[in-house]
Amino acid sequence: MQLEQQADNMGKQDAPIIRGIAKNVTAINLTLDQIGNTGVRQAVNVPQDAEAFLPDSGNYREKLKSQLRFSSPVLRFAMRISVLLAIGYAAVHLFADDNYSYWLLLTVVIVARPRLAVTWQRNKERLIGTFIGVLIAGLALWWLPNTVALLALAALGLFGFFAWNRPRYGWSVSAITVCVLLSLSVYRGEVLLLISARVWYSLWGCALAVLGVFVFPIWSHAGLEALVVQAVKANRDFLQTVSKQRPVNEVWLARKNAHVKLAHLSEGLGFAGLEPTKGDLSRLLHIQVLNYRINAVIISLFYPGGF
Numbered sequence: 412m413q414l415e416q417q418a419d420n421m422g423k424q425d426a427p428i429i430r431g432i433a434k435n436v437t438a439i440n441l442t443l444d445q446i447g448n449t450g451v452r453q454a455v456n457v458p459q460d461a462e463a464f465l466p467d468s469g470n471y472r473e474k475l476k477s478q479l480r481f482s483s484p485v486l487r488f489a490m491r492i493s494v495l496l497a498i499g500y501a502a503v504h505l506f507a508d509d510n511y512s513y514w515l516l517l518t519v520v521i522v523a524r525p526r527l528a529v530t531w532q533r534n535k536e537r538l539i540g541t542f543i544g545v546l547i548a549g550l551a552l553w554w555l556p557n558t559v560a561l562l563a564l565a566a567l568g569l570f571g572f573f574a575w576n577r578p579r580y581g582w583s584v585s586a587i588t589v590c591v592l593l594s595l596s597v598y599r600g601e602v603l604l605l606i607s608a609r610v611w612y613s614l615w616g617c618a619l620a621v622l623g624v625f626v627f628p629i630w631s632h633a634g635l636e637a638l639v640v641q642a643v644k645a646n647r648d649f650l651q652t653v654s655k656q657r658p659v660n661e662v663w664l665a666r667k668n669a670h671v672k673l674a675h676l677s678e679g680l681g682f683a684g685l686e687p688t689k690g691d692l693s694r695l696l697h698i699q700v701l702n703y704r705i706n707a708v709i710i711s712l713f714y715p716g717g718f
Contacts, residue, residue: 431711487627488525495623511608518616527624528685534617536581541613544588565593631682638676642702645672
């Protein structure tokens, strides 16, 4: 109702777009009500060629062969991880004399990611979670001298690690840090050595992962123009499919492809915004907004009944 009221106050150019969005929202709401009342199978019309909506798995050998080139992000990231692990192993082999040096290599494997933005985010979550976990474990060792209580808290930390590993990585790091420090302190002692090793190896592992971004770098801004071209072509194909009144399954496939390409463009621009040599992104951001508006126009004007 608010969208309809807003459309009444708009001009002739924008009002049809808002009304089309309102119709789509109404159709989505009705579908959700049907799913809740009658079940998914009865409410949703599954296309006969449902396999067409699945990603093309392709041939394994062909996929492997396509990655065996220096410009492949997969190969470059594999080479980067190899270099980082070699440097980390050499460092702990030459300079570390404790039993916890593997934490450095483990940190590198966990936080190093192909893109700088994701690597930076994982680093922040890893460090903040580690410090919080160290603080909780230190307070527990100070206030809970009972071994059973410490092991119970460690078991709770292990449960928290598995529960939050996907949705809340920072929380899971805190939980596993508590679990590891309390368990090892009970069975091995050396509390100060454990805490210092956990902190220092996490710091050095995160630093190595961030610096490793510049080893065989994978910059998102280098492929932005290609993503823009793909998004424009996908919108064009979507428009042609709808305007030619093709079967509904083809319309759905064209819409899906357009949305996927727009999502890839949005993700690429987000990653490029954090890169050191990103350049001027204003032009590409403007094109991204135009693509979203074009996509909305195609949906609202050429399919007014909603999807």
